[in-house]
Amino acid sequence: MQTVSSIILVIGVIIFVHELGHLIMAKRAGILCREFAIGFGPKLFSFRKGETLYTIRLLPLGGYVRMAGEDPEMVQIKTGHDVGLVFNGQGKVSKIILNRKTRPAHAEPLNVQRIDLEHDLYIEGYNAAEELVRYEVDREALLVYDSQEVLIAPYDRQFGSKTLGQRAAAILAGPLANFILAFVLFTGLALSFGVPSDEPIVGDVMPGSVAEEAGLEAGDRILAINQKVMDNWSELEQTIMLNPGQELTFLIERNNEEFELAITPAVRELDMQPGQQFGFIGVYQHFEQSFVGAFVHGFNLMIEMSTLIFKSIGMLITGALGIDALAGPVGIFDFTGQAAQAGLPVLLRWTAALSVNLAILNLLPIPALDGGRLLFLGIEAVRGRPIDPQKEGLAHFIGFALLMLLILVVTWNDIQRVFFN
Known part of the structure; x- marks a missing residue:
């Protein structure tokens, strides 16, 4: 049980720190962050704080921060939709209720003719008296569907509205947070046990x-x-x-x-x-024991670990190392369990190594990874305009599918190595 707890804690901390880096920098840039998730798949636990939903999901294969504008909005209102409107004290629309069954009695019915929730923030349509009316929509208005409330995302709160530097910083912050975690752990070990x-x-x-x-x-x-x-x-x-x-x-x-x-x-x-x-x-x-030396040692260890990982990636590309040398989720869980049994210092050192590993792998220029997203931003900087969102989305989808295929192959190798050798 202790080993299982250690695995969950180590993997959870590394993913949490990575996604926290994205979240902090995105919020500093003024981007609306809809969800902060640890894991993928069905939700196991969730709570909302402010405008962000924090979730823990079933599959511990990573995490994500869902920023407004990165993906198509889940709720779209088109011409002819019947909605209910709730107003705030300033007379602006504070809630747009899409489901008739959950619509409160005081909500004003409206048959939508035109709507803009990104730029001019208004909704126009026919009311119960069949009069054409137009209302201003509050910047923090909610879309309500099946009791689920989703904040609207004015364009200036969307990822795509930010400068190239702000978007790059929000993406780069995840790997950077993992490097910082590794440095803190390596330095902490050096302060505790010496250099x-x-x-x-x-x-x-x-x-x-x-x-x-x-x-x-x-x-x-x-x-x-x-x-x-x-x-x-x-x-x-x-x-x-x-x-x-x-x-x-x-x-x-x-x-x-x-x-x-x-x-x-x-x-x-x-x-x-x-x-x-x-x-x-x-x-x-x-x-x-050396206070200053501990910080120098922590930084040097982080650099040495990074260099080793880059060399290993180079050997994989040239064929000097085969795919059998890779460790997937099963292998990582197994190694983490062994590190936990070896004691806290070994476990912390392994956590730092994993954190560096995650940072570097995420920086590889592969679609669906942070490095792939930075690559598209680099192309945008060179050509002076962004790539078509549909084409970029397709590239990320293909990249994600190939990564999942690679994980399946590596996991099968892990299972054979861990359970059958």
Whole structure:
């Protein structure tokens, strides 16, 4: 149960932060945000705060912020529709009720002839006395259908009315929020547990390891291996990894005394490259407390993680890595469960890595992703006018369908790897 809770929490936090970035920047730009959703599919839970409906949905495969003007409005009023009007204290229409069954007695009936809820904000039609009348519509008027209330979206509250920079910022804010989350988590871990020191000093020794059997202890400084001076931890680590199964002579400094130990690194294989061996003795890097260093370390880790992901994407494109190397929802859930069992620091580090992963994948120039939407904005900037919304919508639909197909293929690979290996 704890593992399941950890999975839900980790995935939920990453998606929440991503969509919160979109929401905050969109609202700052004055865009009407109709819904803030975690997940897709049927609603499990919802509540309304202000003009936005907040929902949790069944399928935890992502989330979205539904901004006015991005999609066709769900409720459209055409000529000849019979509606009921409710007015506010200023004599403006505050509610347009479409369903006759839910229409209150005080609502004025109107057969609509002309209506503009985006620019001039008016509704015109024949009243009960068959007189042609025209009313102003309040900017915050509601469309009511089957007891559901939807705010109208004047054009200046729609996504498309904003400047190119404002629209790009609203889209870019999601991935940026994930980078910020990763930085905060990496920095928080460094503040709590210290910053890895590059000094060749043993931080801790793994129980039952060859290092423990040879007599290495926490705090030991490794001066040299096979008479080669160890200037830093990276050099020490590389020397051990390159000598699997080979006896090495370690020159150790402990309590201002120097002595030698013979250690033979155990032979291990890389998970991603079976048959590729490396040496392992079971020692951990030394950590030291540094307030400023923690922030630098957190930023550097975020950059290193980003670089690794970009390299992996490049290897996928060139074919150096196959589709089997990808992890879908099942694989991510499995890895998250393993991280949860390994302890809170490991789980937080994994959460940060996932957050960076989500940010970068969303920035890829693929329709239906944030990067695809930014690509269309870039094309608009070059050509001086937006692409036809129907063509862009079709491109996003095809992109989304292909992504769903890829997720299905990767999920099948995950199921085989997790449950049948």
